[in-house]
Amino acid sequence: MTDSRPINCVVLVKQVPDTHNVTGDVMTKDGTMNRGALPAIFNPEDLNALEMALEIKERTGGTVTVITMGPPKAANILRDSLFRGADKVVLLTDRKFAGADTLATSYVLKCAVEKLGDYDIVLAGRQAIDGDTAQVGPQTAEKLGIPQITYAEQIVEITKDKITVQRALDHGSEIVRCTFPVLLTVVGSANTPRPANVRRQMERKLAAVPSEYAAIRTQWPEFESDEALDAHLAKHNLKIPVWSAEDIGATEGSIGLAGSPTQVHKINFVVLESTESKTIPANAEGIAAMIAELVHEYIVG
Amino acid sequence: MSDHKNVWVFIEHTDGKIAEVSLELVGKARELADKLGVEVVGFLCGHNVDALAQEVIAHGADRVILAEHEELALYRTLPYARVAIEEARKREPEIFLIGGTPNGRDFAPRVASAMRCGLTADCTDLQVGDYYVKKEDKTYKDLLFQIRPAFGGNLIATIVNPHTRPQMATVREGVMRKPVADPNRKGVVEKIAPTFSPEDLVLEVLSRQVRHTTINLKDAPVIVAGGAGVTTADEFALLRELANLLGGEVGASRAAVDSGLIERVHQVGQTGTTVRPRLYIAAGISGAIQHRAGMDQSSKIIAINTDPNAPMFQIAHYRIVGDVGEVLPLIIKTLRERAMDQREAE
Numbered sequence: 001m002t003d004s005r006p007i008n009c010v011v012l013v014k015q016v017p018d019t020h021n022v023t024g025d026v027m028t029k030d031g032t033m034n035r036g037a038l039p040a041i042f043n044p045e046d047l048n049a050l051e052m053a054l055e056i057k058e059r060t061g062g063t064v065t066v067i068t069m070g071p072p073k074a075a076n077i078l079r080d081s082l083f084r085g086a087d088k089v090v091l092l093t094d095r096k097f098a099g100a101d102t103l104a105t106s107y108v109l110k111c112a113v114e115k116l117g118d119y120d121i122v123l124a125g126r127q128a129i130d131g132d133t134a135q136v137g138p139q140t141a142e143k144l145g146i147p148q149i150t151y152a153e154q155i156v157e158i159t160k161d162k163i164t165v166q167r168a169l170d171h172g173s174e175i176v177r178c179t180f181p182v183l184l185t186v187v188g189s190a191n192t193p194r195p196a197n198v199r200r201q202m203e204r205k206l207a208a209v210p211s212e213y214a215a216i217r218t219q220w221p222e223f224e225s226d227e228a229l230d231a232h233l234a235k236h237n238l239k240i241p242v243w244s245a246e247d248i249g250a251t252e253g254s255i256g257l258a259g260s261p262t263q264v265h266k267i268n269f270v271v272l273e274s275t276e277s278k279t280i281p282a283n284a285e286g287i288a289a290m291i292a293e294l295v296h297e298y299i300v301g
Numbered sequence: 302m303s304d305h306k307n308v309w310v311f312i313e314h315t316d317g318k319i320a321e322v323s324l325e326l327v328g329k330a331r332e333l334a335d336k337l338g339v340e341v342v343g344f345l346c347g348h349n350v351d352a353l354a355q356e357v358i359a360h361g362a363d364r365v366i367l368a369e370h371e372e373l374a375l376y377r378t379l380p381y382a383r384v385a386i387e388e389a390r391k392r393e394p395e396i397f398l399i400g401g402t403p404n405g406r407d408f409a410p411r412v413a414s415a416m417r418c419g420l421t422a423d424c425t426d427l428q429v430g431d432y433y434v435k436k437e438d439k440t441y442k443d444l445l446f447q448i449r450p451a452f453g454g455n456l457i458a459t460i461v462n463p464h465t466r467p468q469m470a471t472v473r474e475g476v477m478r479k480p481v482a483d484p485n486r487k488g489v490v491e492k493i494a495p496t497f498s499p500e501d502l503v504l505e506v507l508s509r510q511v512r513h514t515t516i517n518l519k520d521a522p523v524i525v526a527g528g529a530g531v532t533t534a535d536e537f538a539l540l541r542e543l544a545n546l547l548g549g550e551v552g553a554s555r556a557a558v559d560s561g562l563i564e565r566v567h568q569v570g571q572t573g574t575t576v577r578p579r580l581y582i583a584a585g586i587s588g589a590i591q592h593r594a595g596m597d598q599s600s601k602i603i604a605i606n607t608d609p610n611a612p613m614f615q616i617a618h619y620r621i622v623g624d625v626g627e628v629l630p631l632i633i634k635t636l637r638e639r640a641m642d643q644r645e646a647e
Contacts, residue, residue, distance in 0.1 A: 106414060131451065133422035135410035138378070142414035147504050148378055150407045164507065169403045170520075172511040178504040261419035261465040265432055265446065268457040277614075282623030287631045290603070290619050291639065298425055298450070298457050299580050299601050300523075300547060300636075301476055 005160040006062035007180075009053035010113055012124040012140065013046040013066055013081065015074040042077045045125025047193040049186040052155065053123050054085045054194065060158055063087045065116055069097055069108050072211040078240055082204045083196035090116070091209055094244040099257035102131075106139035108255055111248035113144060121163065122183040126151060137185035144183065149176055152184040207238040268298075304392050308334040309467065311385070311399040311408065312345040312357055312365075313376070319353055321474055322400030324360045328480035329427055329472070330398055331361035336429045337443055339395065340364055344388070346381050348374035351490070358488035361480050365490045366392075372497055375509070376404045379501045382411040387495070389416060394467040396445050398427070401473040413469050419462030420469040421447035425476055425522075432461045445470065450579070473522065475548020478640070516550055516566050518574040523549025523582075524596070526569055529556035530585020530606060530625050537562050539629040540584060546636050552576065552596075554586045570595035582632075585625045588613025605629070 017038035053064045066081040068074050069092040078089035092112050100108065113122055122144070127134035134150075141148035149165050156164040156175060164177045168187050208216055213226045223229035233239045245255055253259060280286040294300040308330040313320040323343075330341045343357035343365040354365040368384045389397065389412065399409040401423050413420035426448040432441045445468040447460040462468045518524060525544040531537055537551075544551045552569040553562075569576055570592040581599035586592060588604070588611055596602070597616050604617035605628045614620045621628050 101419065102410070103414060103417065103419065131422075133410075133420075134406050135413070135420060135422060138407060138410035139414035142382075142411045148407070148411065149504070150378075151403060170517055172509065174509045175507040176504055177507055261417070261462045262421060262460050263432075263434075263463060265459040265461045267451075267459075277618050277620060279620045279622070282621050282628050282631070284631055284635070286621075287628070288635050291632070291635050294580065294601065295639075297601075298448070301425060 003159045004060050007056055007060040007120045007158060008062045008118055009056055009064050009121045009123055010116055010119045011046070011050050011053045011064060011066045011081070011086070012109055012113075012122065012136070013050065013068045013077055014043045014125075014128050015040050015068065015070050015077045016043045016128050016130040017041075018129075040073065040076070042080055043125050043128045043130075045127060045186060045188050046077075047125070048188055048190045049123040049125045049184070050081055050084060050086065051191045051193040052152065052184070052186050053121070055191070056121065056155065056158065057085075059155075062120070065090065065119075067092060067109070067112050067116070069093070069100075069105060069112075072209055072242075075209045075212060075240055079204065079207050080196065082207055083201045084194055085197065085200065089207075090241045090243055092243050092248065093209075094246075094255075096245045096252065096256050099260060100255060101260035101262045102133055102135040102139055103261060104255050104257075104259035106136050106143055107259060108245075108248065108250055109136070109140045110143035111250045112243060113140070115243070115248050120180040120182075122146070122181070123152075124183070124185050126185045126187050134185065137183060141183035144181070146181045146183055147178050148183045148185070149178060150185045152186050153190045204238060206233060206236075207240055208233060209240045209242050306337075306393065306395045307340040307342045307364075308337070308396040309342045309344050309389075309394040309398065310357075310362070311397070311405060312343045312353065313400055313402060313404055314345075314347060314350065314353055315376075317350070317353070319356055320400055320402060321479060322402060322405070322472065322477075324357075325474070325477040325479045326398045326400060326472060327357060327360045327362055329477040330396070331480065333396060333427065333429055333445070334363075337395065342366060342394065344385060344397075346370075346373040346376075346384055348372075354490045356482070358490070359482040359484050359486050361486070363488050365488065367490055367492045368495050369492055370495055370497070372502060373495075375506055376408075377504055377506065378407055378411055379504060380495075380497055381408055382415070383497065383501050384493075384495045385412045386415045388493070389467060397467040397469045399469065399471045401471040405471055409469060409471050416465070416467065416469075418465035418467055418469055419460070420471070421449055421460045422471050424449045424470045424472050425457075427470060427472070427477075432463055434463060444468065473520075473548075475522070518550050518552055518567070518569065518576050521550035521576070521578055523547040523580045524552040524569065524576055524578045524599075525549055525582045525584065526552030526554065526567075526586060526596070527557045527563065527584050527625070528554035528586030528592075529560070530587075531557060531562070532560075532585075533626075534562060536585075536626050536629070539626070539633065543582070543629055543633050543636075546633060546640075547580070549578065549580070552581075554589070554592045556586075583613050583617070584629060586613055587611045588616070 124137040153168040154166040340363040343362040346368040399405040428446040441463040553567040577598035603619040604613040
């Protein structure tokens with residue numbers, strides 16, 4: 001194919017609590033939540049976005065850069081991205097980012113993507129399982145001033161200046177063509193994400209952010225100091241870059257809680273009652289009482 | 302009445318037909334606007350869609366902003382968002398409601414980002430109320446309370462946007478009740494003729510295919526599923542009726558699919574679709590492990606079975622020992638009566 005060129009992809013990913021596996025241990029009887037009991041995972045559809053980016057790289061050459069905004073432990077999914085084939089990863093972490101809603105998050109991601117520069121496609125999962133809002137992708141596209149193709153399921157064609165994508169819609173599909181740069185949000189049915197590559201895993205298992213150095217040194221005592229480890233990682237290109245609000249030139253009023261127009265007024269916990277089940281008499285009174293309960297719990301509108 | 306501070310509804314349409322959810326939202330907007338003493342405005346983009354504007358008014362809108370342009374014939378993010386952003390900046394709506402359809406969820410965040418306003422996805426209820434901000438020692442009057450399940454459905458959050466306008470929210474189809482149309486209702490249709498720059502039109506739609514299965518089990522908030530205990534087409538019609546009432550879909554166990562009463566696309570379970578709706582009604586499903594694996598994460602499970610020892614009862618929150626053909630009509634009747642009471646109360 002002569003009508004092609006290397007296409008550079010940036011993938012936006014998120015580490016999320018595994019809300020699909022919420023059990024009785026997580027939601028306690030008194031209606032509080034034990035977040036610590038939930039494992040943190042790579043948001044499933046972000047893996048599909050990474051896979052799509054890796055497939056684009058295989059098709060065209062070019063690079064795949066993965067970025068995430070989150071606490072230092074989100075470096076786990078960046079390492080995972082390296083194992084699966086990403087060329088470069090960046091962790092966006094700063095206490096000032098805390099409490100961000102989708103608008104403030106998209107602003108931070110926009111600043112980071114602009115700092116990376118030289119990109120053709122930004123990819124993200126359609127939505128994250130901890131919020132299911134599907135808003136960050138389109139909001140980031142708007143802030144970057146680029147078009148968006150949501151619900152991308154398949155890349156039909158890539159040329160040097162245009163991409164043709166099949167979108168999955170509720171009742172069918174659509175094929176659209178767009179210029180670069182463009183942002184794609186990717187659905188779960190798009191592909192099967194490749195597993196970590198064993199060779200890459202061996203090579204990059206030490207990839208880390210500085211806050212992880214202490215833990216690494218307990219496992220690898222041959223590194224006598226953080227500096228020694230840092231020098232080793234730098235030499236082998238295993239230092240995961242960490243960018244703060246200042247590093248990406250983010251305006252304080254637009255990030256974190258201050259940059260988030262939405263506020264949580266109140267939270268009502270839905271208490272899981274798997275042990276508390278009721279036998280309902282099969283008569284009008286029994287059923288009316290059951291429906292009233294479901295209405296009260298917002299299960300039935 | 303003024304052009305500002307109104308309640309807007311995004312009117313989505315395909316093939317000359319307005320999406321159900323848009324009309325449902327016009328009904329909700331009417332309720333909110335009456336409380337706030339403002340107008341309901343339908344925001345409609347399209348090409349030759351004048352008839353649709355009348356329909357929006359008939360369902361309760363006072364005014365329709367109709368952006369007419371051939372480039373708006375089919376939904377596309379950039380031209381649609383472009384018009385919405387321009388008009389919203391000019392007219393400063395108080396509230397903007399959008400259906401939680403694929404297009405609505407593509408459009409709303411694009412507009413919210415440009416307006417730098419809050420947006421809450423998939424609300425299950427919308428109310429008007431006051432909100433006190435401790436830090437400012439100030440009460441914000443008449444805010445939109447955007448109520449939605451969060452954290453995988455394990456909690457219900459009420460979200461507010463005290464400082465930014467419009468207050469934007471998306472709502473899924475079937476959550477709000479569609480109002481009864483009044484063809485004699487009068488309203489203003491305000492036509493505008495937008496202009497687009499080449500950057501607004503960089504995306505072309507090459508083709509659009511409509512699948513003829515309209516079932517979307519995965520995203521359904523409610524699933525009414527039938528199993529071996531549902532033995533006649535009439536009983537399946539009851540499942541369908543109940544699912545429609547609850548804004549849900551019909552599911553089935555493998556046994557029901559094998560009986561030929563329902564197509565395989567409805568199958569829930571390990572070999573079918575895995576679902577986790579807010580409410581799963583298992584009608585005449587014994588609850589084999591393969592089926593349970595596909596639905597046991599549902600927030601609430603109602604099991605109906607004549608066999609008190611059916612395994613489904615072990616994971617059900619509500620156990621009803623009885624015949625599907627008798628219990629389902631009772632549930633339908635109860636829901637209908639409740640809806641009637643509410644309508645009278647309004």
